[in-house]
Amino acid sequence: MKLAFFSSLVFLLSTPDFSTAAEESKSLKPCTIRSPTTDRFFNLNPIRREPPEEGKKAKEGEEGSWHAKGHDYGANFTINFCGPVVEELTHVVDLSKDYWKNVSAFYERDGEQYAIGLENSEPVFRGRKLVLNYTGGSLCPSKSSLHSHEAPSEDERRKTTVISLLCESDPLAKTSISFVAAVDDCVYFFEGRSPFACGGVEAETQALSPGGVFGVIVLIAVLVYLIGGCVYQRTVMHQRGWRQLPNYAMWAGIGRFVMDMFIILTSSCARFLPSRRGYSRVSLGHENGRRGRRNDDENRLIDNLDEEWDD
Structure with a gap:
C-alpha cells in the first residue's frame, strides 16, 4: 500500500x-x-x-x-x-x-x-x-x-x-x-x-541606466519648454520670427555676450601670431633715415644760400 x-x-x-x-x-x-x-x-x-x-x-x-x-x-x-x-x-x-x-x-x-x-x-x-x-x-x-x-x-x-x-x-x-x-x-x-x-513581486527590467533616464527627462523638459514657449509667444504675444522663442531677449543677450567674448579672445590671441611687424619696423627705419638725410641736405643748402647772401 x-x-x-x-x-x-x-x-x-x-x-x-x-x-x-x-x-x-x-x-x-x-x-x-x-x-x-x-x-x-x-x-x-x-x-x-x-x-x-x-x-x-x-x-x-x-x-x-x-x-x-x-x-x-x-x-x-x-x-x-x-x-x-x-x-x-x-x-x-x-x-x-x-x-x-x-x-x-x-x-x-x-x-x-x-x-x-x-x-x-x-x-x-x-x-x-x-x-x-x-x-x-x-x-x-x-x-x-x-x-x-x-x-x-x-x-x-x-x-x-x-x-x-x-x-x-x-x-x-x-x-x-x-x-x-x-x-x-x-x-x-x-x-x-x-x-x-517565498516569492515576491517581479522586478521590472530597466532598459536605461539612471543617467539615461535622467537624460530622457531633461530632453522632455527642454522640448516642453521650447514648444510651449513658442506657442505662447505666437498666439498670446503675437510674436513672429526668432522672437517666437521663449525668453528671446535673454537668449539674444547671451548670444551677444558669447560673440563679444569670442572677438575679445581672438583679438587677444592675434597678438601672439607671427606677423610682418619686424619687417615694417625695418622699413620705417630706412624711411626715417632718408627723411633725416633729406632734412640735413635742406639745412646745408639753406646755410649755403645764407652765406652767399651775406657776401
Missing part, C-alpha cells in the same frame, strides 16, 4: 505541466517561475551554486554544491539548484561521460558515483507546491546489471530527484536541503527551505 502511494505520487510530480506551464516558462528567465494561483514571482537563481572564477576562492560557506545527509540510506547527497553540481565527477555509473557535466544531484557508495538527476532550470507548481524535478540519472537497480553507457532513452527507468521547495520566512535563516525518502532506490525526495522560495 505504501509503495503504491509513493508510485502515484511520483507519477503526479514527474508529469509535465502541459501547455500552460510550458508557455509561461518561455517568457521567463531560467530558474524563475510565476505562481498561477497567487501570481507571486519566484527566482531561485540566488541559491544556485557556481564554481569560483579562475584564480579566485569561493565565498565562505559557499564551497561546493549543497549537501544533504542520507541518514539511514547509507550515503550522503550532493545537489545543486537549477544547475549542475560544482564538484567534478570522475566516474558515474550507467551514464555516458558526455552527461557527467550535466548531473545536478548524485551520491557516492562503495567508491562509485550514482547520478540521481540531470540539470533542469525550469521549476514547476503542483498546486501550491513549488517543485524542482531532475530526471535521467543512473539506471535504477532493476536494470543496473546492464551497465549501459549510451545516452538515456525513454524506455529505460533511470534515477529521478524531486525537490519540494518551502518558504523560510525567517529573514536570518539560510537555505537548506534535507533528504526525505527514496522509492525503490530510483526516485529520491528532498525538501528545501529558503527565503527565495
Whole structure:
C-alpha cells in the first residue's frame, strides 16, 4: 500500500505541466517561475551554486554544491539548484561521460558515483507546491546489471530527484536541503527551505541606466519648454520670427555676450601670431633715415644760400 502511494505520487510530480506551464516558462528567465494561483514571482537563481572564477576562492560557506545527509540510506547527497553540481565527477555509473557535466544531484557508495538527476532550470507548481524535478540519472537497480553507457532513452527507468521547495520566512535563516525518502532506490525526495522560495513581486527590467533616464527627462523638459514657449509667444504675444522663442531677449543677450567674448579672445590671441611687424619696423627705419638725410641736405643748402647772401 505504501509503495503504491509513493508510485502515484511520483507519477503526479514527474508529469509535465502541459501547455500552460510550458508557455509561461518561455517568457521567463531560467530558474524563475510565476505562481498561477497567487501570481507571486519566484527566482531561485540566488541559491544556485557556481564554481569560483579562475584564480579566485569561493565565498565562505559557499564551497561546493549543497549537501544533504542520507541518514539511514547509507550515503550522503550532493545537489545543486537549477544547475549542475560544482564538484567534478570522475566516474558515474550507467551514464555516458558526455552527461557527467550535466548531473545536478548524485551520491557516492562503495567508491562509485550514482547520478540521481540531470540539470533542469525550469521549476514547476503542483498546486501550491513549488517543485524542482531532475530526471535521467543512473539506471535504477532493476536494470543496473546492464551497465549501459549510451545516452538515456525513454524506455529505460533511470534515477529521478524531486525537490519540494518551502518558504523560510525567517529573514536570518539560510537555505537548506534535507533528504526525505527514496522509492525503490530510483526516485529520491528532498525538501528545501529558503527565503527565495517565498516569492515576491517581479522586478521590472530597466532598459536605461539612471543617467539615461535622467537624460530622457531633461530632453522632455527642454522640448516642453521650447514648444510651449513658442506657442505662447505666437498666439498670446503675437510674436513672429526668432522672437517666437521663449525668453528671446535673454537668449539674444547671451548670444551677444558669447560673440563679444569670442572677438575679445581672438583679438587677444592675434597678438601672439607671427606677423610682418619686424619687417615694417625695418622699413620705417630706412624711411626715417632718408627723411633725416633729406632734412640735413635742406639745412646745408639753406646755410649755403645764407652765406652767399651775406657776401
